[in-house]
Amino acid sequence: MEIVRHDVVLVGGGGAGLRAAIEIARSAPELTVACVSKVYPMRSHTVSAEGGAAGAIGPDDSLDQHAFDTLKGSDFLADQDVVEAFVEEAPRELTQLEHWGCPWSREPDGRVAVRWFGGMSVKRTWFAADKTGFHMLHALFQTSLQYPKIVRLDESFVTRLLVENGRCTGVVALDIRSGELRAILGRAVILCTGGAGRIFPFTTNAAIKTGDGMALAYRAGVPLKDMEFVQYHPTGLPGTGILITEASRGEGGHLYNKDGERFLVTRDYGVGNRAELGPRDMLCRAIIKEMDAGRTFKGPYGDYVHLDLRHLGEKAIDAKLPFVRELTRNYVGIDPVYEPIPVRPVVHYMMGGVGTDIDAATELPGLFAAGEVASVSMNGANRLGSNSLTECLVFGARAGRSALKFARDSAAPNETRALELAEAEGGRIEALRGKHGGEKLSQIRREMNAAMERGFGIFREENEMAHAARTIADLKGRYADLGLEDPSRVFNTELIAALELGNLLDCAEVVAVAALERKESRGAHTRTDFTTRNDAEYLSHSLVRFAPDGPRVESQPVTITRWEPEERKY
């Protein structure tokens, strides 16, 4: 097996990963960073983010207001020290990205423009039309190209973390093109591998969002935090799940049921006069209740409501929401200038992830995590739209700083055990490639997706969840008997899909265990059998830890600095 050595090993080249890489290259030019990514970095799913990135800059805004909106959005499950650090560093990070060429939309006087977003009490979301993630990712990627100390290992799939004497000292990665395994050793490792939306069937998430980093950390003994909180986005296109950005409501779009009623205004769904700009969890519940009451449209891909942009006019739509127009025209044959868009709630984002502290450090020395893979606890039980792109920047940079400090301050790791582990991993992958067995990969994936949708949707209930959890456990058993058909090495995407499915099953299991344990309704975790928030017992993070005999659930207190939890009503 080939062995390569770098100071820092970074897994993931999305928004968070590239921000971390650039931070290290600029602050510690003597260090080398391996940027290991299963796709070319500019293909990372950050590319598809549309609406914008939040950071308080307006004269009518303040850091405290951004912090409070975020906390209230989180249903008070976010750690308040983390949120304070986040809002404080957000404007600087977004400005830094402006200096790196991100084409932010502008006011006539040349200043950066901001727009409305759900759950935000003032306009504070920076945007590049409605292709914000695309522009951010390409600006970061292009900026990163000038640093020769960032050594890219494109299309390398990390299959395992190497841990030696309680310290993370590298990874094992499969070079997809050659099919060969490589041990990539380093003094510090950062995970920026993104989310796990693909545990569900109907999602805005790309095919690559398979929870790999979460599973890698979990298998290395690092607990996953708050995994029961899965965000649905209220407005996805039926069938494909393609996202219609919240910015379309930020710019003034309205939601209607089949009776032509603007139900968020006419009925009490707890969003008050925020109406369509209420937080996502509340809007999704409202839409499901409209469905249950029979007031929604019926379609081949399930019930839907209408998102109406017509009153904005062609000019505003083309200037602010051109991608929405492109997507709806291409994929559903609807021009939003003339017709309302059919939309329904769709799985979008994982609030949970690899537990980290405020400096992006996990409990395993030498291992850091940032971006959607991590749960630094700034999103709590419900993320506000446009906070997560900024999160990638703020905590990506923090992870970079923490990792470079760790790499500088720590002794060179002993490699003996790590290399033994790498060899063993080589054996595991070798055995999996083209493995004989009775179970079909796509079948297991389909059954997992169906179970997750049934058990862990917008409304949850004990029996349904327990049933789905048993299905997942059963599928894990069947996964052991997976049969694969492709024994070749070069660009073996069946092998990659099999590894990803293993990761998805780990994540699905953890979501299930954590959701069953939380007997209350908070943020995106809504139970029909425990309908209210219960601060006395559950104002705490869940931690799920791997154990050979099954996952173990622990809890961790929420950090409160200045804001006492209050009833969440808008």
Add this chain to the structure above:
Amino acid sequence: MSEPRIVKFEILRFRPEQDEEPVWVSYEVPCPEDFVVLDALNYIKDEIDPSLSYRWSCRMGVCGSCGMMVNGTPILTCNAFVRDYPDPIRVSPMANFPIVRDLVVELDSFMEKLTRVKPWIIRKVEKDPSLGEYLQTPEDLELFKQYSMCINCTLCYAACPVLAHDEDFAGPAAIALAYRYNLDSRDAGEAERFDVVNSGEGGIWACSYANECSEVCPKHVDPAQAIQRMKLTSAVQWLGVWPKRGAE
């Protein structure tokens, strides 16, 4: 929903560990009305032959992974509706790139070309972010916006007649990107990019203005126009009439 149409796909397959050369293989796929070519490939992979390899991710035309030749024309397969094609549909890897396997091509040269044109903001002094943003009016932004829309899907490389015989040519996407930075009011790197862009090996002068690149571009970046405009600017700069931004 209406009955799915059974569509015959002919796919150019190449498995370097077993095939001497690429071979066409046919598959029959039941395609609902709203299927894109990528959906059909996923159907083949899930239900017929799991060894078929190709790249994809976002399925919404923005990650740039899924470009292939469909009936000989480069296109994003996540945006190519099956209903728009008669039977059989022929899918092959993007032209002008070496094949790695099946529909996957090697992109090393493209990645090198991107880096070659220095696609990042170059300034003599960097301002600290605490001092705020660089002012840029909507009109300033409009100047380069179109050229910043490239998703690096490389369809333009597959379509380019120059690249078919001159693999050194920096190519449409990379040159359009250089032009994008040259036009950005925050950048002063035009002089640094000048030599690369005008190089006898791979620079803009190799372009024969066939315009094929702009025709296949899914994001209307119009790289052909970028190249033409750069030729004009460079010619005038050579004569010393216009200064290059960032020149001493």
